[in-house]
Amino acid sequence: MxxxxxxxxxxxxxxxxxxxxxxxxxxxxxxxxxxxxxxxxxxxxxxxxxxxxxxxxxxxxxxxxxxxxxxxxxxxxxxxxxxxxxxxxxxxxxxxxxxxxxxxxxxxxxxxxxxxxxxxxxxxxxxxxxxxxxxxxxxxxxxxxxxxxxxxxxxxxxxxxxxxxxxxxxxxxxxxxxxxxxxxxxxxxxxxxxxxxxxxxxxxxxxxxxxxxxxxxxxxxxxxxPRIFKVPWVQSVFTWIQSLTGGSSKGTRESSRKGLPSWYKNAPTARRRQDDVYSELDEYRLEAAEMVYSPHNGITRQNKVEMHSSHM
Structure with missing residues (x-):
């Protein structure tokens, strides 16, 4: 911890x-x-x-x-x-x-x-x-x-x-x-x-x-x-709510999400999770790319942070 x-x-x-x-x-x-x-x-x-x-x-x-x-x-x-x-x-x-x-x-x-x-x-x-x-x-x-x-x-x-x-x-x-x-x-x-x-x-x-x-x-x-929506009983609740509200039928994209909201993302693979320095945000990955530039007084380093969605 x-x-x-x-x-x-x-x-x-x-x-x-x-x-x-x-x-x-x-x-x-x-x-x-x-x-x-x-x-x-x-x-x-x-x-x-x-x-x-x-x-x-x-x-x-x-x-x-x-x-x-x-x-x-x-x-x-x-x-x-x-x-x-x-x-x-x-x-x-x-x-x-x-x-x-x-x-x-x-x-x-x-x-x-x-x-x-x-x-x-x-x-x-x-x-x-x-x-x-x-x-x-x-x-x-x-x-x-x-x-x-x-x-x-x-x-x-x-x-x-x-x-x-x-x-x-x-x-x-x-x-x-x-x-x-x-x-x-x-x-x-x-x-x-x-x-x-x-x-x-x-x-x-x-x-x-x-x-x-x-x-x-x-x-x-x-x-x-995002991790909350991966808990089985939470997924069951969303599926139940979807059935009450007349959710989409089997085989559609919505049903494949098992009743989860549209912004929910699938769990990352083991390889991606290992490379992900921002493990707290499971649905997105932040990557740090190091960039060198030359200011007036010398050479310094600066980190450039980019975020890429796995579903872009």
């Missing part, structure tokens, strides 16, 4: 704990409850779950984004070539780890003693984290946009027909939903910062946070999406 696989498993474990605390709020006193309708002991429960959830959210996003960037490095940078894309990914991974580590520590040590974060009657001192909260949301959105744009830049620079570029680009465009969730979370975070009804205002922040984390897991799974 690769490093990104361990990161995703760790993120799933932390995400499960996050959902446990969200479920605790849903059970008592409930989400979208106005503060004046909540007993103080229940309000303390909300603030406690918010404090723990904030730390867990930062952990999940940090782990998943690092896994996504490592995946992009594996797919779009053949043989770890030190090109502009590779350095961009390395810088993003470094910033991602440092930024979320600092944010998690700030959440943990927001108040001294820490109990004062959720129980305001506890003697102690707290730092004002409102400005940092908004800045963190803005940086998080910027990070999402960059991660969304990285594969698109590579895909649209490949020598493929426009229809194939659109198809591959669409697979990696799931990140748009992550950006939408990040924007919504930023908007509601600003409202929460200025709201006196914390119990109510924190609810949409939590909902959009779940959406953002869920979309991050979907992005991680994009390179493995």
């Amino acid at each position: 690769r490093l990104e696989d361990y990161l995703v498993m760790a993120a799933w474990a932390v995400f499960s704990v996050y959902l446990y605390y969200v479920y605790g709020i849903c059970i008592s006193p409930g989400i979208f409850m106005h503060q004046w309708d909540v007993r103080y002991i229940d309000f303390v429960h909300i603030l406690y779950n918010m404090a723990v959830g904030s730390v867990l959210y930062g952990s999940v996003i940090s782990l998943t984004k690092t896994a996504i960037l490592l995946d992009w490095l594996h797919i779009f940078v053949p043989q770890r070539t030190r090109n502009a894309l590779a350095w961009t990914i390395y810088v993003l991974i470094t910033i991602n780890c440092l930024y979320y580590t600092a944010g998690i520590l700030a959440d943990i040590f927001e108040c001294m003693p820490r109990k004062k974060i959720w129980d305001k009657t506890t003697p102690g001192t707290c730092i004002n984290t409102n400005a940092g909260f908004v800045v963190a949301a803005v940086l998080n959105l910027a990070n999402d946009l960059i991660i969304l744009a990285l594969p698109q830049k590579v895909i649209w620079g490949l020598h493929l027909t426009p229809s194939k570029k659109v198809g591959i680009s669409g697979m990696f465009a799931i990140g748009i939903f992550a950006c939408v969730c990040a924007v919504a979370r930023l908007v509601y975070s600003i409202k929460l910062m200025h709201s006196e009804d914390v119990a109510y205002s924190v609810s949409p922040v939590g909902v959009w946070s779940i959406g953002e984390m869920t979309s991050a897991f979907l992005i991680v799974g994009v390179p493995s999406l």
Whole structure:
């Protein structure tokens, strides 16, 4: 297993704990409850779950984004070539780890003693984290946009027909939903910062946070999406759906696909799979061709990446 696989498993474990605390709020006193309708002991429960959830959210996003960037490095940078894309990914991974580590520590040590974060009657001192909260949301959105744009830049620079570029680009465009969730979370975070009804205002922040984390897991799974349709029971489901919708008869091209969607490609041969440096995308093959050119200040090397479909 690769490093990104361990990161995703760790993120799933932390995400499960996050959902446990969200479920605790849903059970008592409930989400979208106005503060004046909540007993103080229940309000303390909300603030406690918010404090723990904030730390867990930062952990999940940090782990998943690092896994996504490592995946992009594996797919779009053949043989770890030190090109502009590779350095961009390395810088993003470094910033991602440092930024979320600092944010998690700030959440943990927001108040001294820490109990004062959720129980305001506890003697102690707290730092004002409102400005940092908004800045963190803005940086998080910027990070999402960059991660969304990285594969698109590579895909649209490949020598493929426009229809194939659109198809591959669409697979990696799931990140748009992550950006939408990040924007919504930023908007509601600003409202929460200025709201006196914390119990109510924190609810949409939590909902959009779940959406953002869920979309991050979907992005991680994009390179493995074609493999899903090779699972026998998945093929059976598509065949069953086709029979219900009046699919084509035997012997046609559609029936030979056993009910699979039109964009599904057959599994590559063993020889092709061995030569494929981009094994995460089974239906396409990326080949790296090395090109030498002579700039003004000397001779340098540059990698030219091309993608060829096996059905072109």
